[in-house]
Amino acid sequence: MLIGFAVSLVIGIPLGLVLARVRWLDETLGSLVLGLQTLPSICWLPLALLWFGLNDGAIIFVVVIGALLAITVSVRDGVKNVPPVYLRAARTMGASPLAIYTEVLLPASLPSMITGAKLGWSFAWRSLMAGELLFVSVGLGHQMMMGRELADMSQVIAVMIVIVGLGLITDYLIFGSLEQRVRERWGLNA
């Protein structure tokens, strides 16, 4: 799960940055990304099973597909909303094209990037659970299926509560504090 999420961040952020700035890529790949986003990532499971076999690789692939597209789309939209005057200013100060990406576009779109990561995280969870429910690997989804098979609803509901709890904890501990820091710095706290 964590690996899958990390991989999607590593691919998704640069992809979003490039899509927002390179027009022909956006016109070709961009619509593909949007289209794929409407496809629930669990639909990739049959293919993933063929490609990777019955193991964690398949699950990681599904998680990556689930999170990657959400992250890419939010980063792309974030970068497109960066005021052009920042870019003009950076160019008059002699910033190289690379520096414009790393030192202007990236920090300028940080708020929407965090939103993207948050979205990606919840998509990753969804795909992970769906994957675990459908095909047996050891994990929370598997626990739920066990509960179902044993007609033990208390176990199913307990697992559901655990999932919600985990979601809340990550949101508060990781994204919450990150978001808070960015908002403070940008002066967005009223």
Next chain:
Amino acid sequence: MAEPRLSLRGVSKRFYGRSGEVLALEDVRLDVRQGEFLILVGPSGCGKSTILNIVAGLERADAGEVLENGKPVSGPGRDRSVVFQDGALFPWLTAQKNVEFGLKQMGVGRRERAERARSYLRLVHLSRFADSYLHELSGGMRQRVALARALALEPQVLLMDEPFGALDSQTKQGLYGVIQEIWTKTGQTIVFVTHDVREAVCLGDRVVVLSSRPGRVKAEYPITLARPRHVEGVDVARKAQQIAHALRDDLAREQQEEYDLDWQPAESGVLRSADSVMGDYI
């Protein structure tokens, strides 16, 4: 005469909008001397910001060329740094880091960068706020940071695009003082764009008046008043009035274009206020 620092040779520019083609600039010829404080003034839509953008290398001229020390300008560069109307500072950096940004692009080392940024913040009297983020600073302070950021690059020419346009008049007066002080101290060549004639007279060595649609150089006024000048001063006001008079025809034309066709500006005449009937009841 020495070779001009900056020279515009027959610069023209047209825009293609929804309402057709607009000739924004036509055959603009202008020389800026080393150390000169040149003001471009004109009504809105006369293309004065376009001139600045072309000099900065952010836009291309359709015809003519811009020479800097005799060499044609081909793109943006740190030898021509810009202070934008709204500052265009980066909200994710502190004041200090904003000033350092350009130096970092130049490859100046960390320590020297900090040192130079601090000295420029001192120049605009903002040392105390070096570690503040932008939202903690007022509009006038932000424009001073923007000024420090542009000056820190030690540009050949400093370009200022209505930098005080969005500020209130008290803040502006303070900044007029700061900018005159810096100009006197550093001898920086400055090209400053504004629509405010008083501001132009208060700051400039030479005021170039542009006409609108197409933008052309209409007239030039050398300003030889003693410095530091005060924007409320009588000498500044008198000179500004002369220049404003020359601008009036253009303003009337602009009003014809931008307002409803049946509207006419009121003729100035005898005051019809309570004051004008003073004494009637005696």
